[in-house]
Amino acid sequence: xxxxxxxxxxxxxxxxxxxxxxxxxxxxxxxxxxxxxxxxxxxxxxxxxxxxxxxxxxxxxxxxxxxxxxxxxxxxxxxxxxxxxxxxxxxxxxxxxxxxxxxxxxxxxxxxxx
Amino acid sequence: xxxxxxxxxxxxxxxxxxxxxxxxxxxxxxxxxxxxxxxxxxxxxxxxxxxxxxxxxxxxxxxxxxxxxxxxxxxxxxxxxxxxxxxxxxxxxxxxxxxxxxxxxxxxxx
Numbered sequence: 001x002x003x004x005x006x007x008x009x010x011x012x013x014x015x016x017x018x019x020x021x022x023x024x025x026x027x028x029x030x031x032x033x034x035x036x037x038x039x040x041x042x043x044x045x046x047x048x049x050x051x052x053x054x055x056x057x058x059x060x061x062x063x064x065x066x067x068x069x070x071x072x073x074x075x076x077x078x079x080x081x082x083x084x085x086x087x088x089x090x091x092x093x094x095x096x097x098x099x100x101x102x103x104x105x106x107x108x109x110x111x112x113x114x
Numbered sequence: 115x116x117x118x119x120x121x122x123x124x125x126x127x128x129x130x131x132x133x134x135x136x137x138x139x140x141x142x143x144x145x146x147x148x149x150x151x152x153x154x155x156x157x158x159x160x161x162x163x164x165x166x167x168x169x170x171x172x173x174x175x176x177x178x179x180x181x182x183x184x185x186x187x188x189x190x191x192x193x194x195x196x197x198x199x200x201x202x203x204x205x206x207x208x209x210x211x212x213x214x215x216x217x218x219x220x221x222x223x224x
Binding site for chain 2: 004033042043044045055056058090092097098099100102103104105106107108
């Protein structure tokens with residue numbers, strides 16, 4: 001069974017630009033969650049999508065958005081990039097959501113904002 | 115607001131020793147407590163998890179101890195091996211939220 005894949009693996013952008021990251025979940029998984037990982041703030045939950053609907057959301061500004069397609073693939077968008085958005089962005093898929101469902105993480109996309 | 119506090123930040127253990135990482139949570143709504151292991155360049159991977167109605171869970175060399183009244187839980191790695199050297203994250207989740215500890219960098223010396 002193929003794992004969670006994320007593309008691209010590395011990105012370099014400048015302040016003010018926008019970026020789109022992609023996540024392909026494990027086949028059969030309907031939930032995709034996104035997380036931001038930084039040395040200072042650690043791992044933080046961004047949002048979760050299930051059946052093309054954003055079901056849960058963490059405490060991030062509206063510049064961070066996402067969507068999920070009918071095949072469960074998900075994209076995350078960050079607009080008007082700031083230096084502080086430099087981070088490893090991880091997505092995770094699970095059968096049905098957060099809670100007690102095991103989250104399978106992808107390798108992440110390393111975003112650097114200059 | 116840091117809802118899950120993890121300690122220590124780093125830990126050095128000799129091969130064969132016991133590694134202990136502790137976590138404390140605030141929100142009593144959390145009902146699932148997983149531990150993740152992360153190697154450099156990789157995403158976190160689930161190691162072991164526990165629900166609050168169980169006080170201890172063991173899987174191989176890894177054991178979670180859970181104290182519901184104290185709102186604390188810990189990971190014990192018995193017979194620690196150099197291959198266990200990684201960053202470990204505790205987490206607490208509900209159906210609509212997931213919070214992580216700050217992580218513990220474990221180094222097991224041969």
